[in-house]
Amino acid sequence: MNRPLRRVAVCFLVMVLALMGRATWIQFFKADTYRSDPHNPRLAIDRYSHPLGNILVDGAPVTGSAKTGGTLAYKRTYTDGPLYAPITGFSSQIYGSTQLEGVYREVLDGSDSRLARPSDALLRKRPKAGDVSTTVDARVQKAGYAALKGKKGAAVALDPATGKVLGMVSTPSYDPGAFAGSAPADRAAWDKLEKDKNKPNINRAMRQSLAPGSPFKVVVGAAALTYAPGTYPDVDSRTDADSPYPLPGTKRSLPNEDPTAPCEDATLRVAFQYSCNNVFAKAANTLGQDKIQQMAEKFGFNDPKLDIPVRAAKSVYPTGMDKPSEAMSGIGQYNDMATPLQMAMVASAVANDGTLMKPMMVDELTDGSGTSIQSFQPTQYSKPVTPTVARSLQSAMRTVATSGTGTSVQIPGLTVGAKTGTAQNGVNNSGTPYAWFLSWAKNPDGKKVAVASIVQQSDAARAEVSGGSLAGPVAKAMMKAALQ
Structure with missing residues (x-):
């Protein structure tokens, strides 16, 4: 060559x-x-070549599958889609999946290895898709959604004994079935959702942190009773708090919402009853931010990996504050941030005598024949306070519901505890304040429920925005549905 x-x-x-x-x-x-x-593209073709498994509420599917006649043979459908969207999320042939649809995607499309049987490999058969059973109580979910309808807000109901999510509502909501397919109408529905100024696709119940306002005073009260028993021996001892409270190192004073309320030198019980800013701002300065941070983190603040199993946005108690900012953070302002889920955890720990159970939204995963492939048991998250401190806080919160700012939430036959609040919104409070309501209830059999609700925007005039009048009815409706 x-x-x-x-x-x-x-x-x-x-x-x-x-x-x-x-x-x-x-x-x-x-x-x-x-x-x-x-x-x-083969992934989508494979995923939607057969009916998907379902997400269950009270044992009944709130999802389904429908034939399309196209290359992607099936698409996801939803029963009461806007009602359950904060739970299910969406599964779209074009835009992927979120919430439980995303977390348990492989179970729902049949690709999870735990679903396979020996005969499937021999017959070259795809395993039948599995189901996801949630902890949600349909009555609680429907009650919260109906009470929030027409408002921008959210609410979360927890079972304090187990941490199970009984209801998770976010409004305005959206229909995840509107863009589940790949037709032009699905793309148009997605574009409309993305351009909506109200952002209905945001799960406000667990994915949006806002200033918690006065409900954060429960955390400060817990810290005072726990870390300064000499100064705060119980909820009925005087606190030596000036009203209005002079912010340290400034010429400014922090007023109370109601200047006629008996907040001067008030006890913690009276401070809860009338939501006295002076008492909790002074307590924040007396305790110091390190102690309050310690207590807040026991309740779940500053946890960047709170998975229920969907990951929640982090709720924040700030650090590195000067004394005036420290005082403002003691009333849930400054840079305090919390999700409704986080505030429901605070109420849950108080109601459960000081033990906080980790929130959980799923009970069990099953294969196509209904056999369990994984079950989830309640687990303890922390013990923020002792039973004695928890019962003291319960007592103070009962006073709020019986003769304080939360009387609108009284429910015949149930013992109810509450903490109302509004939180400033925008620079110099230029936006509409947020209305918060933190509560728990117990029936004669000892069964309990804890609820946190927030109304970010409604038709109410600015002067009429209050936690008791706007967010209270939402919490009341969910508690009644859970316990009556």
């Missing part, structure tokens, strides 16, 4: 070897990467 031919042969040999090496590298080392690439 002459030299030119030999060079061409060697060149072709090198090219063949390179091609073989590239193919081998892709098949053996990059196969999983390409297989799981979300832009791989």
Whole structure:
């Protein structure tokens, strides 16, 4: 072979070897990467080639599947989609999946290895999709949604004994079935949702942190009774708090919402009853931010990985504050931030005699035949306060419901505790204040429920915005549904 031919042969040999090496590298080392690439159309074709498994509420499916007649043979459908959207999230042929649809995607589409049976491999048969059973009580969910309708807000109801999420509502909501397919109408529905100024696709119950306002005083009260028993021996001892409270190092004083309320030197019980800012601002300065941070974190603040199993936005108690800011943070302002889920955890721990159970939204995962592949048991998150301190806070919160700012939430036959509040919104409180309501209830059998609700915006005039009048009815409706 002459030299030119030999060079061409060697060149072709090198090219063949390179091609073989590239193919081998892709098949053996990059196969999983390409297989799981979300832009791989085969993934969507495979996922929607058969009916999906369902998400269950009270044992009944709130999801389904419908034939499309297209390449993507089935698409997700939803029963009462806007009602359950904060629970289910969405599963879209174009836009992916969120919430429980996303967390348990492999169970719901049948690709989870736990669903496979020996016969499936022999018959080259895809395992039947599994189901996700939630902890949600349909009555509680419907009650909260109906009470919030027409308002921008959210609410969460927890079972204090187990941490189970009984209801999670966010309004305005959206219909996840409107863009579950891949037709032009689905794209149009998605575009409309994305452009909506009210952002209905945000789960305000657990994915949006806002200033908690006066309900945060429960955390400060817990810290005072726990870390300064000499100064705050019980909820009925005087606190030596000036009204209005002079902010340290400034010429400004912090007033109370009601200047006629008996907040001067008030007890913690009276301070809860009338939501006295002076008492809790002074307590924050007396205790110091490190102690309050310690207590807040026991309740779940500053936890960046709170998964229920959907990850919640972090609720924040700030650090590095000066004394005036420290005082303002003691009444739930400054840079305090909390989700309704977080505030429901505070109420839950108080109602459960000081033990906080980790919130959980799913009871069990089952295969296509209904056999359990994984069950979830209640787990303790922390013990923020002792039973003695918890019962003292329960007593003070009962006073709020019987003769304080939360009387509108009284429910015949139930013992109710509450803490109302509004939180400033915007620079110099230029926005409409947020109305908060924190509560728990117990029936004669000892069964309990804890609820946190917030109304961010409603038709009420600014002067009429209050936790008791706006957010209270939402909490009341959910507590009644849970216990009556």
